[in-house]
Amino acid sequence: MNNQLSIKPIALKYGAIIGVFSFGYSTLLHYLGNAQDPFLQYLSIMVYATATVFAYREYRTNNNEVLTFKIGTRLGTLLSFIAAAISSVFNYLYIKFVDDSAIREALEITTKALEGNPDLTDEQFEMTVSWMETISYSVLPHLLSIVFLTFLGFLFSMAVAQMMKREPVDPDQDYDF
Numbered sequence: 001m002n003n004q005l006s007i008k009p010i011a012l013k014y015g016a017i018i019g020v021f022s023f024g025y026s027t028l029l030h031y032l033g034n035a036q037d038p039f040l041q042y043l044s045i046m047v048y049a050t051a052t053v054f055a056y057r058e059y060r061t062n063n064n065e066v067l068t069f070k071i072g073t074r075l076g077t078l079l080s081f082i083a084a085a086i087s088s089v090f091n092y093l094y095i096k097f098v099d100d101s102a103i104r105e106a107l108e109i110t111t112k113a114l115e116g117n118p119d120l121t122d123e124q125f126e127m128t129v130s131w132m133e134t135i136s137y138s139v140l141p142h143l144l145s146i147v148f149l150t151f152l153g154f155l156f157s158m159a160v161a162q163m164m165k166r167e168p169v170d171p172d173q174d175y176d177f
Contacts, residue, residue, distance in 0.1 A: 005062045007075040014055040015082025018048055022083060023090040030102050048083070052157065055079055056164045066168045072161025073154070080153020081146070088142040088149075095137075103136050 025044055029035045059075060060067045095103055111129055114120060120128070135141065 005059060007059065007071060007078060010055050010059050011075055011078035011082055014051045015079040016086060018051050018083035019086025021047055022087040052076055052079060052160055056160060060166060065166055067165050068167065069161050069165045072165055073157050076157020076160060077150065077154045081150045084146045084149035088145050092139060092142045107132060107136060
């Protein structure tokens with residue numbers, strides 16, 4: 001009989017924690033003017049890694065100390081998708097309805113960089129700036145962020161699953177679901 005714990009509640013719990021933290025932390029860094037500080041960005045990565053390890057430990061604790069590589073990879077990938085989706089949706093809503101200053105600042109920096117390009121005609125410059133504004137305020141960057149962060153989470157979860165895996169004591173027991 002298979003009494004295994006599903007990965008979905010654990011992935012949802014830790015994915016929500018990471019997603020909400022990621023949105024709040026990045027917003028806080030932006031308002032404090034420290035959004036480009038590498039140390040503070042690494043701190044965010046450490047929170048993600050710690051939460052992922054806690055998710056794996058919770059699964060293992062509740063599943064007779066068993067965590068296969070396959071389940072660990074699935075758990076980490078689902079957790080990453082949930083975290084990326086929550087953070088991206090919050091970011092999109094925040095930029096759309098509350099404060100778009102981060103987008104405006106990025107567009108200003110990019111526009112200044114393009115102004116110094118002698119290869120662009122005035123028409124090309126105006127078209128490029130218009131295209132950047134349209135794309136920046138659309139949902140596309142947020143969807144691409146979800147895909148990219150889920151892929152990175154998949155790669156990270158493979159490494160962590162390899163380190164934290166514990167095979168079942170009874171090899172006849174099916175632990176993959």
